[in-house]
Amino acid sequence: xxxxxxxxxxxxxxxxxxxxxxxxxxxxxxxxxxxxxxxxxxxxxxxxxxxxxxxxxxxxxxxxxxxxxxxxxxxxxxxxxxxxxxxxxxxxxxxxxxxxxxxxxxxxxxxxxxxxxxxxxxxxxxxxxxxxxxxxxxxxxxxxxxxxxxxxxxxxx
Ligand SMILES: [Cu+2]
Numbered sequence: 678x679x680x681x682x683x684x685x686x687x688x689x690x691x692x693x694x695x696x697x698x699x700x701x702x703x704x705x706x707x708x709x710x711x712x713x714x715x716x717x718x719x720x721x722x723x724x725x726x727x728x729x730x731x732x733x734x735x736x737x738x739x740x741x742x743x744x745x746x747x748x749x750x751x752x753x754x755x756x757x758x759x760x761x762x763x764x765x766x767x768x769x770x771x772x773x774x775x776x777x778x779x780x781x782x783x784x785x786x787x788x789x790x791x792x793x794x795x796x797x798x799x800x801x802x803x804x805x806x807x808x809x810x811x812x813x814x815x816x817x818x819x820x821x822x823x824x825x826x827x828x829x830x831x832x833x834x
Pocket of ligand 1 (some may be wrong): 752763
């Protein structure tokens with residue numbers, strides 16, 4: 678019974694209200710950066726977010742970095758010979774008026790050579806800086822969660 682009430686309360690709350698965090702720089706906005714909580718010995722950690730470009734000009738994500746990792750790469754998921762795998766990409770284009778979703782099984786930031794695991798548990802956040810060709814640098818706080826946000830990958834905002 679209690680569970681039902683809690684579920685109902687959760688449904689009545691707009692999903693974004695409880696955990697919305699969004700960053701803006703120039704024409705760009707970066708919505709809800711998050712990462713899945715992993716076992717403490719996980720060799721790599723992935724980060725996800727949604728980039729929206731509200732302006733008339735295209736932009737490009739050139740690279741990312743985080744103080745918690747020695748290396749941060751941009752990755753994509755591809756299907757090759759019937760196998761799903763991920764591979765590094767040089768840059769990610771964000772077209773004028775476009776949206777690029779970083780999500781499991783899609784584009785993602787891969788953090789390797791982890792230096793500080795203290796922020797990698799549920800409810801914590803860690804900084805991630807995105808370097809854009811035109812908008813410049815945007816530092817966001819990545820929220821570590823046990824589960825993917827309900828509205829992944831298509832975030833209404
Ligand atoms: Cu990856």
